[in-house]
Amino acid sequence: MHKRLMLITFAAAAVLGICLIIFALPEKQEAGNGNTAAIPNAPVNATAAETTYKSNCVSCHGTDLQGKIGPNLTKIGAKLSKEQIDAKILKGGGVMPSFEGRLSAEEVANLAKWLSDKT
Numbered sequence: 570m571h572k573r574l575m576l577i578t579f580a581a582a583a584v585l586g587i588c589l590i591i592f593a594l595p596e597k598q599e600a601g602n603g604n605t606a607a608i609p610n611a612p613v614n615a616t617a618a619e620t621t622y623k624s625n626c627v628s629c630h631g632t633d634l635q636g637k638i639g640p641n642l643t644k645i646g647a648k649l650s651k652e653q654i655d656a657k658i659l660k661g662g663g664v665m666p667s668f669e670g671r672l673s674a675e676e677v678a679n680l681a682k683w684l685s686d687k688t
């Protein structure tokens with residue numbers, strides 16, 4: 570009786586494991602490809618960038634990018650490249666927190682692109 574129960578549990582775990590491998594792997598690969606492609610190719614989605622900005626950056630950089638605890642970003646595109654802004658968001662620095670792991674690579678890339686247009 571006990572053996573049969575263990576066998577069933579084992580079989581269920583094996584099926585679950587196979588399902589996980591089948592479904593999780595391609596998704597991860599896609600995300601990886603998306604990450605590298607997101608920076609140079611994707612067009613700016615201003616609405617999404619503003620939403621990300623509002624929920625993550627407003628408290629320090631102000632409602633109109635005018636600056637508060639953090640510096641004014643209204644002309645940040647004239648000072649920093651898209652890649653530099655991207656890195657700044659990911660790494661943070663000083664008082665600014667790192668957003669790595671809190672925002673997706675796509676969100677960061679889109680936000681960086683949107684900000685780099687502010688010149």
Ligand code: HEC
Binds near residue numbers: 627629640654662668
């Ligand atoms: C807790 C406050 C805080 C939050 C939240 C914050 N920042 Fe900052 N940010 C700062 C501070 C302070 C600096 C200046 C210090 C530094 O450059 O290391 C800064 C610097 C920057 C710079 C470089 C500015 C320059 O002139 O060199 C950029 C770009 C930037 N932040 C973008 C963002 C974005 C985009 C977000 C939201 C995803 C964000 N920050 C969220 C505080 C914050």
